[in-house]
Amino acid sequence: MNFISGVIDLPWWGYVIVILVLTHITIASVTIFLHRHQAHRALDLSPGISYFFRFWLWLTTGMVTKEWVAIHRKHHAKCEKEGDPHSPHVYSLKKVFFEGAELYRDESKNTETIERYGHLTPDDWIERDIYAKHSKKGIGLLLVINILLFGPIGITIWAIQMMWIPVMAAGVVNGVGHYWGYRNAETPDQSTNIVPWGIIIGGEELHNNHHAYPTSAKLSSKWYEFDIGWMYIRLLEKLGWAHVKHVPPVLTLDEQKKTCDEKTVAALITHRYYFTQELKRAMAADSQKLFTQDLLKEIQSMWEDKNAKVEELAEKLEHWCAKVKSLQVTSLENFAQKLRMSVLKS
Numbered sequence: 607m608n609f610i611s612g613v614i615d616l617p618w619w620g621y622v623i624v625i626l627v628l629t630h631i632t633i634a635s636v637t638i639f640l641h642r643h644q645a646h647r648a649l650d651l652s653p654g655i656s657y658f659f660r661f662w663l664w665l666t667t668g669m670v671t672k673e674w675v676a677i678h679r680k681h682h683a684k685c686e687k688e689g690d691p692h693s694p695h696v697y698s699l700k701k702v703f704f705e706g707a708e709l710y711r712d713e714s715k716n717t718e719t720i721e722r723y724g725h726l727t728p729d730d731w732i733e734r735d736i737y738a739k740h741s742k743k744g745i746g747l748l749l750v751i752n753i754l755l756f757g758p759i760g761i762t763i764w765a766i767q768m769m770w771i772p773v774m775a776a777g778v779v780n781g782v783g784h785y786w787g788y789r790n791a792e793t794p795d796q797s798t799n800i801v802p803w804g805i806i807i808g809g810e811e812l813h814n815n816h817h818a819y820p821t822s823a824k825l826s827s828k829w830y831e832f833d834i835g836w837m838y839i840r841l842l843e844k845l846g847w848a849h850v851k852h853v854p855p856v857l858t859l860d861e862q863k864k865t866c867d868e869k870t871v872a873a874l875i876t877h878r879y880y881f882t883q884e885l886k887r888a889m890a891a892d893s894q895k896l897f898t899q900d901l902l903k904e905i906q907s908m909w910e911d912k913n914a915k916v917e918e919l920a921e922k923l924e925h926w927c928a929k930v931k932s933l934q935v936t937s938l939e940n941f942a943q944k945l946r947m948s949v950l951k952s
Contacts, residue, residue, distance in 0.1 A: 612757035676724035706776025783813035791818035791879035809835035891937035
């Protein structure tokens, strides 16, 4: 060992690999532990793996679990409205991208936010007396460890680790993920899937899918999409360290079904944002422009009616499909036919 190289002496590409591995572990900790497990309760984690994630996040980010969870839950509760802690449509894309960490710190000082949205997060002595009370000491310890392991270049590795979450999570996901990309589901916000392959940010690139099914442990929904965080969760499940609680039921087509029934209603309500998106695409393909917004409002009212019996909704839905078919517009007829055949795969 010497001061120039530290305990570990690597070629330049070796340090690149180290940086990619270390930052990826941090991203995995955020998406699996903080986001899917703590904020949305989409899966359970064993105590051992939970303690690892908590320690790693304290060491590499200094983020407090209760604060992160509360701020994220508030984002969902007030998405892109006044009170959203980090919406590019409330602030600006530039501000969220470059000052996302500052927005997070500002909201973490709002005690009302933390108490209202931070329930069911760790509250043991390690969390209270170490991670929360001394949140900055973890990243200080990491700096010392990096220098001992890698020498002066450890400072550069540490600096990149410190920038990774503010740029990738706070900037890219919270900013770009509500501004640019494609949408599988017509959610009542502007969330987008940045790219279909969620690797660099642990699957969080599929942000529109997440807003469509926020309690799902799996963020991919199309056959061509890939969520590396889900791959890790499945691996943890195989090892007995995780248990998945929620994923969206798979939507499939029963070609024998010719009318709307209770199964159709269940499929519509579960995948309402997807069907809204598909309906709008059918509207866009209507060259005759016969479609009226009233039909869209009618179908949306079916999942908003909390008091209607499922049999009544099935009857209303069948009447709606018949009305759509009477317009004699091919794109809309195809949509109605697909809706009638839709069921949730058991």
